[in-house]
Amino acid sequence: MTNPINLAFKKAKEEKRPALVTYTVAGDSSKKQSLEILKSISNYADILELGVPHNTPVADGGQIQTSAYRAIKNGIKMNDIFKIARDFKKIKNSKPIIFMGYYNMIYQYGENKFIKNCKTSGVNGLIVVDLPWPENKFFSKKCKKNSINFIQLLSPTTSKKRLKSITKDSHDMIYYISMLSTTGGKLKVSPKRILNNYYKIKKISPKKNCVIGFGITEKTISSFKKADGLVVGSQICKEITRSLNNRQNPVINVSKMVNKLKKKIS
Template structure:
């Protein structure tokens, strides 16, 4: 059982939904980023998605793209991302960390080397947005063999013919992208999302977590209520981009977490 599996088992036992957050590692700099990461669990975050900065983030909206650019400008590298996870693990051995990004930095490093380092650092899952199921042999299956969950995205355009392929070899949870388009787009409506979540859950026992466009505690509550939890990313990254003090960023996260957990 991975840390992700254990987290969902605990949440089910407690009758609570999961609150997942995304931040870009190294934004606006490594020191500030690490302070935020370390504070997320106490703010109510159940799973942390940690962005790997990349020069061509094609699936991301401007908020996440700019965060990645700030991180790169501050000197972030894959080595430093892994070191940040190691530093987090010195204080926290239970909160799952999912590394989210693109395949190129992993491919450049070498899959075997990357997975060995990821396991050693304490990474629990991967979301690699530009590797389709047809390429499972590249990273997905090796990651699973190494004990790292490989989490897939399903979208409103993932039809009933495509969905079984997407779910094959997926583990940890399914990330349902509630709206078409890029990150940071329009807010999702629970009434529109609920049938899609039900459609996915009819074909898998994995938890379904909904993300994209959630910006308020009320929205987090509404979306978490019709799924197994929700993800907030761009709204938190925007707080960091605005130069808010770490304490204010974490207070914003805590309000969102309360909403999600009420769901």
């Protein structure tokens, strides 16, 4: 059976566009609402990253921090996050789901139990921000054994030698961090330079699906149409915050935004 993540990329390729990957925080602003958001945006997005909120995130900017703190304040727990994934997978048009978070949450839950619950909840992939290569070798192997995609991260500071080793150890999908920034930073590098780095990765590892993330917004997304996939996170989190502040329904507003993003790359 082909991995649902690969299928999503294949489908986008057939439509001659990058796959749209969205990021929202589990439990933002409530358990129920974050599930509603997932259901609604999955009409337009190809792959859904679900952030596991953590209260000392060392790589997230203000927008995602705000979402994470809001979710934690509203009582989200690890088991609720699995339940959101499970409930989402019950709907008809469910899409691949990837958990993204920090290693302490996995460590406290227990690596094996975490992977097992990912499997039974229908989680297709994992991004662990602070478990870099080669420290992640052992854990990523465990994921692979259980058909869970461990998504390796690459950044502009990754040396060529390292790039080769990391892509060699990666599974079907890899994630290129576009620039030196936390999430939600303004694009401070030209799209051309980002794409040049992206092509370097593709040259070394042509078969892996590579997504670009960080600094991708409604404004910038159309400059990256040639990538295999594009991740939008902070702008969505910001839209949830804005909607809540204006007493509007985040589900509707976020869906509109994701629909627009999709149109820009179609």
